[in-house]
Amino acid sequence: MTPSATATTTAALAALVALAAFAGPVVLALAAALVALLVAAGWPALLALPSPRGTTAIVALAGLGAVAAGAAVVLAGRDALGAGPLAGLPAVAALALLAAFVHQLARRDGRPRLVESVSGTVTGQALTVLAACWVAVPTTYAGAPLAPVVLSAVAAATAVCATNWPLRVAGPLAVGAGVLAGWLAGSATVALHGAGIVPPARWAVAGVVAGAGAGLVVAAWRALSARLPTARGLPAAFAVAAAPVALAGGGAYLVGRLLLL
Template sequence: MSSSATVTATCALAALLALASFAPAAVLALAVVLVGALVAAGWPELLDLPARRSTTALLAAVAVAAAAAAVLGVRTGRLAGTQSTGVLDALPAVAALSVLAAFVHQLLRTDGRPRLVESVTGAATGQAVVVLAAAWLAVPSTYAGPPLAPVVLAAVAAASAVCATSWPLRVAGPVGLVAGAAAGWFAGTLVVLLGGAGVLSQARWGLAGLVAGLGAGLLVAAWRAQVARLPAVHALPAALAVAAAPVALAGGGAYLVGRLVLL
């Protein structure tokens, strides 16, 4: 896949999650699982890990488990007004069990376990990505509500579009930071203009969009720096993982914005 196709996939996934954030938790969970499945499918090829099929299966299972835990938290979590306090309570347990599963996975390998350390660390890193994606399920339960997801995802899409250019990272990184911040601020302001601000002021939404945009710009630039020179970055499964990972990783940041900025 070309860089333009990869960023198009990122924008499509961002749009899907943005729309799903207004739907019931089960629908949003399916969108989150799709993002996690794309990461799982391409992660072993992207990092050139051994035991690719079983590693993909492991990551996909962790993605489903994390989403299921978050859905359970949405339905049974302790809520204070509209601010979630217990939606993600089970995610640390999922993350811990996923690390144990990574070691069990290595014990079950029958290929002589070549590149053992590389395989474990690569799988654990992928697990962290798909677990963070489950944080999107908690975003609609924050004070900001569902409109926060499109604000953050607009910033991710804008920063990804800039970082997909042929500009060197020393140029694309700062420009992507500015583009993400501008897109986040504009999207936050648009939420107010469309009547979705709730009890929160325009200034607070603008600040939240700006903070989210700066974070998205840093995230996307750092991701590009990590994967740009990997040999498999343009192979189809790996490219889909490259496209999906920033969307997944932004879930944790979006939740923090909703909890800490939009109070």
Template sequence: MSPSATATATFALAGLLGLASFGGPWVLLPAVVLVGALVAVGWPDLLDLPARRGTTALLVLVTVAAAVATTAAVLTARSRGTEIAGVLGHAPAVAALALLAAFAHQLLRRDGRPRLVESVTAAVAGQAVVVLGSAWIAVPSTYAGATLAPVVLAALVATAAVSATTWPLRVVGPVNLLVGGAAGWLAGVAVVVLGGGGIVSEGRWAVAGIVAGAGAGVLVSAWRALSSRLPAARTVPAALAVAAAPLALAGAGAYLVGRLLL
């Protein structure tokens, strides 16, 4: 896949997450699982790992576990009328169990376990990506509501488009900061103009959009610097993982913006 096709896939997945954020946890759950599954399927190819099927199965399992746990936490907090701030308290437990599962996967390998350290390290990194992605389910529960997700995703899409160009990284990095911040600010202002700002003031939406957009610029630029050096990055499974990974990584950041700035 070409960089433009990868950016298009990022746009499509961002649109899916943005629309699903207005449907509640049960609608967000399959959308988040889809993003995580794309990471899981392409991650072993992207990093040229041994035992690829086992690594993919492990990452899919962690994706589903993290998404289900977050959904259950959000629904439980809503039903009890309790503070929603602790809905990601399960994440460290899921990450710890996933780490144990990564070691168990290596013990079950029957290929002589070549490149053991590389395989474990890559699997744990992939687990971190998909666990962070589960935070999208909690984003609509912040004070900003469901409209926060499209604001963050708009900045991600804009910076992904810049990263799809042939410009060198030394140019893409600064441009992404500017484009991301501008896209986030415009999206935040649009939310207020369209009446979706809720109880959050216009000034806070603007600040949150700029911060989220600048963060998206840093994230996408760093991800391009890492993934563009990998030989398999343009094969279809790996390219889909390249497209989905920034969206998953941005989930926790979007939740923090909603909790701390709005």
């Protein structure tokens, strides 16, 4: 896949998650699970890890477990369980880490590149667990409208990073594009949906903060992934495209919980 095709896939996933945020927790959980599965499917190919099938399974189980844990709390009601929507994610992450070591013990290939395999697997698990944070975004003070604000910044920054410009140029432009897209989306949210319980001025501030964070994440991800010779293969390209959307989930939740009070 070309960089432009990868960026288009990122934008499509961002649009899917943004729309799913308004469709209820079940649909949003399915969208987050799709993002996690795409990361898992291409992660071993992207990093050229040994035992790719086992790694894909372990990374996918971490993401699906995190999404299921978050969706279960949201569906049951936060007050009903006395815990936040992400309360189960630390346990999922801990079990995923144990599963990564069990996977290494179960390998029958002599365990070459053991440290590389473990570190790569755990990194992929962290990405898929972060994707589950999207399930909790509608429960924040901002509600579902926060998702398109953050994801528009991700799409704008990804479009800039898909160019052939060197990173020293594309990086700052990606941050600027993310800030502009976030600010515009935050202002549009107030115009279209009203401010809700959030003060109107904070929507624009949240858009700027989320946009800057999205731009930095996307630029950093380009710096890392563009150097990998495997990044243009089809499974790996799906992981490259889905990773920024997964990474933005945790940031979106933090913005909704801490900034839009």
